[in-house]
Amino acid sequence: MAERKKMSLTMKVLLGLVLGLITGVIINNFFEGNAFVDAWLVNGIFHMGGAMFINALKMLVVPLVTFSLICGVCGIGDIRALGRIGTKSFLLYVLTTAVAISTAIILAQLVGPGKSFQMEGLEISEVSASEAPPVTQVFIDIIPSNPVETFANGDMLGIIFYAILVGVSLLILGRKVKPVIEGVELLNDVAMKLVDLVMAVAHIGVFCLIAKTFAQQGIGLLMPMAGYFLTVLGALAFHFFITICLLLWIFTRFNPVTFMKKMRDAQAFAFSTASSNATIPVTLRSVTERLGVKNSVASFTVPLGATINMDGTAIMQGVATVFIANVYGIELGLGGYLTVIGMAVLASIGTAGVPGVGLIMLAMVLNQVGLPLEGIGIIMGVDRLLDMCRTSVNITGDAMVSTVVAKGEGKIDVDIYKDPDAGVFDEDAEIVFDEEVEEEFEKFVDEKMSD
Numbered sequence: 001m002a003e004r005k006k007m008s009l010t011m012k013v014l015l016g017l018v019l020g021l022i023t024g025v026i027i028n029n030f031f032e033g034n035a036f037v038d039a040w041l042v043n044g045i046f047h048m049g050g051a052m053f054i055n056a057l058k059m060l061v062v063p064l065v066t067f068s069l070i071c072g073v074c075g076i077g078d079i080r081a082l083g084r085i086g087t088k089s090f091l092l093y094v095l096t097t098a099v100a101i102s103t104a105i106i107l108a109q110l111v112g113p114g115k116s117f118q119m120e121g122l123e124i125s126e127v128s129a130s131e132a133p134p135v136t137q138v139f140i141d142i143i144p145s146n147p148v149e150t151f152a153n154g155d156m157l158g159i160i161f162y163a164i165l166v167g168v169s170l171l172i173l174g175r176k177v178k179p180v181i182e183g184v185e186l187l188n189d190v191a192m193k194l195v196d197l198v199m200a201v202a203h204i205g206v207f208c209l210i211a212k213t214f215a216q217q218g219i220g221l222l223m224p225m226a227g228y229f230l231t232v233l234g235a236l237a238f239h240f241f242i243t244i245c246l247l248l249w250i251f252t253r254f255n256p257v258t259f260m261k262k263m264r265d266a267q268a269f270a271f272s273t274a275s276s277n278a279t280i281p282v283t284l285r286s287v288t289e290r291l292g293v294k295n296s297v298a299s300f301t302v303p304l305g306a307t308i309n310m311d312g313t314a315i316m317q318g319v320a321t322v323f324i325a326n327v328y329g330i331e332l333g334l335g336g337y338l339t340v341i342g343m344a345v346l347a348s349i350g351t352a353g354v355p356g357v358g359l360i361m362l363a364m365v366l367n368q369v370g371l372p373l374e375g376i377g378i379i380m381g382v383d384r385l386l387d388m389c390r391t392s393v394n395i396t397g398d399a400m401v402s403t404v405v406a407k408g409e410g411k412i413d414v415d416i417y418k419d420p421d422a423g424v425f426d427e428d429a430e431i432v433f434d435e436e437v438e439e440e441f442e443k444f445v446d447e448k449m450s451d
């Protein structure tokens with residue numbers, strides 16, 4: 001049989017993304033208000049395909065984080081190393097978020113979006129900002145009073161805490177619980193294989209999500225907000241191409257181009273889902289199998305980053321604050337902006353990486369410096385598209401910090417990092433059934449049936 005070269009996952013996902021974008025834009029421009037297209041395509045097939053795909057991704061998160069983290073703690077061997085990894089990644093996450101929002105505020109001050117803003121004719125959404133939890137509560141909730149509830153709710157910080165404690169207990173018990181450790185390792189392999197299975201259909205999910213979003217988000221909505229929109233995009237691009245690449249190079253001397261190429265899958269997933277949390281399985285896979293970071297570091301830094309590190313979100317908040325201050329003609333001054341930086345960093349620690357959470361955090365920031373919450377109503381209309389872009393930046397920041405921490409700990413396989421093909425998802429090679437196991441299993445079932 002003639003060999004047919006299969007397209008790589010990255011190509012397929014990018015193709016799904018581009019086709020989704022074209023389809024969405026066509027629907028938005030030529031079929032707006034068409035009841036059939038609206039009911040059957042946009043809110044029918046695309047909505048269903050997209051929602052099923054997001055569910056499939058979310059389904060992977062909790063078991064994968066739990067098993068890989070327990071394995072990670074067991075694999076680290078030295079418990080002190082765990083403390084070091086925790087401190088380093090926490091500090092780097094806070095530092096990068098602070099740098100991100102500072103550059104965003106400086107850029108927004110230079111560009112001055114919102115200075116000559118016209119409110120007339122603009123549809124302003126009503127804002128009902130739900131309060132972000134107070135910081136004290138965030139720390140209290142890290143310790144789960146009921147682990148079953150924590151796991152059921154997918155509370156990432158509580159899950160991380162509990163999984164680490166289980167790992168540490170297994171390490172203390174040592175030889176006695178060796179079969180349990182081996183069992184968790186096997187369960188981790190199964191959870192990883194599930195990621196491959198879901199990824200095999202990712203291009204369809206990505207297509208549906210993007211087509212639906214662009215069918216509903218017209219370019220017309222962007223025009224009055226172009227100044228704000230482009231300033232956020234500019235600050236995101238600066239952080240993505242300059243800050244992240246520079247920090248990676250300074251701390252590791254690794255080639256940032258290789259890093260970015262290997263993160264493309266995860267970035268495409270983050271862009272389509274607008275959720276760092278739902279992207280955790282793909283980020284984890286890219287960081288370990290493509291960049292070569294050992295699971296003992298990545299299993300901790302990736303889910304932690306998805307929860308507490310949001311560089312892209314902080315950038316949106318920085319620009320949004322300057323924009324709203326300009327629109328309402330309020331002068332914030334240096335003290336005000338320093339408060340904004342502090343609040344944005346704190347807010348990002350307490351909120352999970354899910355779509356649109358950045359706006360809730362923004363409400364908290366605006367409150368603190370006395371800016372009107374109605375300002376959020378103005379930017380809400382264009383937030384979905386920016387959410388997609390900033391989520392890609394968020395997970396890229398998580399991966400950069402994971403790589404830096406792993407390099408410092410000697411927990412990265414440089415050969416894997418340098419190998420362009422390492423960890424590339426290849427359906428032919430990966431989704432094959434183990435025939436021997438299948439046969440043995442068939443025999444086993446036959447025997448049982450004839451008993």
Ligand code: ASP
Nearest residue numbers: 275276313353354357358
């Ligand atoms: N969607 C973002 C994330 O999951 C958070 C946000 O900016 O709203 O990382």
